[in-house]
Amino acid sequence: MPFSWMPRVIAGEREGPKDFPQLKNDTFLRAARGEEIEHVPVWCMRQAGRYLPEFRESRAGKDFFETCQSPEACCELTLQPLRRFPFDAAIIFSDILVVPQAMGMDVQMVAGKGPTFPEPLKEPEDLQRLQVKVDTAKELGYVFRAITLTRHKIEGKVPLIGFSGAPWTLMSYMIEGGGSNTHSKAKRWLYQHPEASHMLLKMLTDVIVEYLLGQVAAGAQALQVFESHAGILGPAEFKEFSLPYLRDIARRVKDKLKEAGQDVPMIVFAKDAHYALEELSQSNYEVVGLDWTIDPLSARERTGGKVSLQGNMDPCALYAPKERISDIVKKMLEGFGTRGYIANLGHGVYPDMTPENIGAFVEAVHQHSKQMIKQI
Numbered sequence: 465m466p467f468s469w470m471p472r473v474i475a476g477e478r479e480g481p482k483d484f485p486q487l488k489n490d491t492f493l494r495a496a497r498g499e500e501i502e503h504v505p506v507w508c509m510r511q512a513g514r515y516l517p518e519f520r521e522s523r524a525g526k527d528f529f530e531t532c533q534s535p536e537a538c539c540e541l542t543l544q545p546l547r548r549f550p551f552d553a554a555i556i557f558s559d560i561l562v563v564p565q566a567m568g569m570d571v572q573m574v575a576g577k578g579p580t581f582p583e584p585l586k587e588p589e590d591l592q593r594l595q596v597k598v599d600t601a602k603e604l605g606y607v608f609r610a611i612t613l614t615r616h617k618i619e620g621k622v623p624l625i626g627f628s629g630a631p632w633t634l635m636s637y638m639i640e641g642g643g644s645n646t647h648s649k650a651k652r653w654l655y656q657h658p659e660a661s662h663m664l665l666k667m668l669t670d671v672i673v674e675y676l677l678g679q680v681a682a683g684a685q686a687l688q689v690f691e692s693h694a695g696i697l698g699p700a701e702f703k704e705f706s707l708p709y710l711r712d713i714a715r716r717v718k719d720k721l722k723e724a725g726q727d728v729p730m731i732v733f734a735k736d737a738h739y740a741l742e743e744l745s746q747s748n749y750e751v752v753g754l755d756w757t758i759d760p761l762s763a764r765e766r767t768g769g770k771v772s773l774q775g776n777m778d779p780c781a782l783y784a785p786k787e788r789i790s791d792i793v794k795k796m797l798e799g800f801g802t803r804g805y806i807a808n809l810g811h812g813v814y815p816d817m818t819p820e821n822i823g824a825f826v827e828a829v830h831q832h833s834k835q836m837i838k839q840i
């Protein structure tokens with residue numbers, strides 16, 4: 465039995481542990497599978513974030529990763545946006561950098577600077593510092609507990625999404641030591657140390673697979689894999705250093721879930737990877753998330769109805785007056801169509817955005833899509 469909480473998952477049962485409140489709004493899950501819906505579901509990346517005064521209040525004076533380690537705090541932050549807006553999904557509050565931490569790296573959140581690794585990986589020898597076999601139940605059990613608690617507290621209102629960073633994005637943080645414009649330290653590895661790069665990407669893939677499976681066992685009803693730094697790679701590097709690992713993650717997670725009779729939709733969000741849209745639509749994920757640099761109609765054409773699509777309004781459109789947001793949403797819905805589509809932003813909400821405009825975005829998606837579906 466690989467996970468201590470595994471006995472709670474009954475083989476053959478689709479919804480996971482039995483004692484969770486029944487799901488009342490499964491629109492997001494149906495859209496992910498391309499099934500019929502009454503309105504287009506909508507959620508926002510970074511919907512739990514600093515643009516909400518209640519989020520800033522809860523986070524005030526507390527260390528970021530300590531907050532991530534508190535299931536109660538993560539649950540509260542996940543639920544906050546749902547109290548304000550009729551989102552069709554929630555995403556568990558956590559961070560992609562908990563995985564490098566679980567592998568033994570120190571990561572701190574420095575105010576005004578963002579995530580910082582005091583001792584980043586510099587040369588291939590540094591891989592020896594990393595934990596190869598990670599006991600995810602021990603190192604990341606706090607995330608699993610946050611998911612289980614949130615599944616209870618969310619009362620079946622909407623599905624709960626679990627997530628992980630993808631191997632290349634995590635590798636780039638581990639080598640850069642934080643955010644970067646050029647990612648030149650991490651890219652140097654790809655060109656100077658391709659073998660060590662693959663070794664690190666493989667190590668990360670193994671941990672991510674276990675981590676995502678643990679999230680589903682804990683109660684996650686969908687999974688999103690964030691390849692936020694895809695755009696810094698060109699098509700050839702993406703094909704060699706990102707895509708095979710993204711595919712491997714989805715295949716291995718799905719194979720394991722199938723054995724347990726579970727079916728959990730997976731979303732891949734490779735930011736700025738418009739050059740790889742065709743490949744991404746054939747990479748074992750039900751949903752491909754899009755940033756705003758891709759035109760909805762051409763995304764549909766290029767993915768050929770093989771997958772559902774998610775996205776992709778420019779987050780900065782939320783600075784526009786509400787009527788303009790409504791027009792932009794309408795055009796976006798007309799471009800994607802209402803079937804096999806999950807409305808979202810093309811990236812996360814920024815801290816200086818007004819909650820009211822997020823509300824206008826959500827309302828516009830629901831209103832316009834209901835009308836469009838009625839007319840079909």
Ligand SMILES: Cc1c2[nH]c(c1CCC(=O)O)Cc1[nH]c(c(CCC(=O)O)c1C)Cc1[nH]c(c(CCC(=O)O)c1C)Cc1[nH]c(c(CCC(=O)O)c1C)C2
Nearest residue numbers: 509510511512513555556557558559560578643690692812
């Ligand atoms: C709200 C927040 C988070 N992380 C960080 C913040 C801001 C700091 C704070 O509020 O104290 C630091 C935080 N964490 C990270 C950054 C980016 C730093 C950089 O690259 O410059 C910051 C400021 C790293 C990170 N972290 C994440 C990504 C992938 C998504 C993306 O591309 O934005 C990345 C790249 C994932 C993430 N991170 C978070 C979520 C929560 C759920 C939600 O979306 O509502 C998620 C999904 C939460």
